[in-house]
Amino acid sequence: MAKSCPCGLPAPYPDCCGALHRGERAAATAELLMRSRFSAFALLDEAYLLRSWHPRTRPAGVDFDTDMRWTRLEILGGTGGGLFHQEGTVEFNAHYRYEGRDEILHENSRFERVDGAWVYLAPIGA
Template sequence: MTAPGPCPCGSGRDHAACCGPIHAGRPAPTAEALMRSRFSAFALGDAAYLLRSWHPSTRPAVLDLDDVVVWRRLQIVDTDAGGPDDAEGVVEFRASYRGPEGAGLLHERSRFVRHDGRWVYLDVVTGWAPGT
């Protein structure tokens, strides 16, 4: 799924040159790139990609996206490892959205690992809270 115009992840590049190729099957080079592609998939309503980019041990059987939630902006706060030569990494991010009850902010530290040579989302870092 390639969307015309700017990439929802906020990179400043067109979706076709940013997250679009990853959505189409190109491996994400880093954990941060995978995080950005997953945010874009939420913004575009691409549940199939989200499931494909989720580690099999933590992936839900189905993923129903709420089409009234509009994902607006992604801010990468910090990364720990997750580079091209790493096997695991953590990405801290803030994702703003608007839903039926108004504006909201998701602030999370997510763990990513390589599975079959590709970056995948594993889970949320447990025991962590914003500001710690």
């Protein structure tokens, strides 16, 4: 059986975020894009992270901390971000393990569509 997806949905990685990472399909909602980006951080997939970042806020590269292990994503809520929206937000807790301690990154992120595809813009307030 295939390994479950790091994003937390009950599907194997190749059929879930893996299909987005490979470019076989696009995220239908802002939340699905958020989940795929969490999986990309967990798997150190810099190319996908940069492709799914808004051109206005995209960095030149992603500075991964290889001592940080992303363990679980918890979606807390959101606004917009659906099939018929042009923008949306997703509030989440990203759980990780660093130097033997369990930690949580809390963020409320903004997403927009660019050329029809959802992309990550920035945290609210940034």
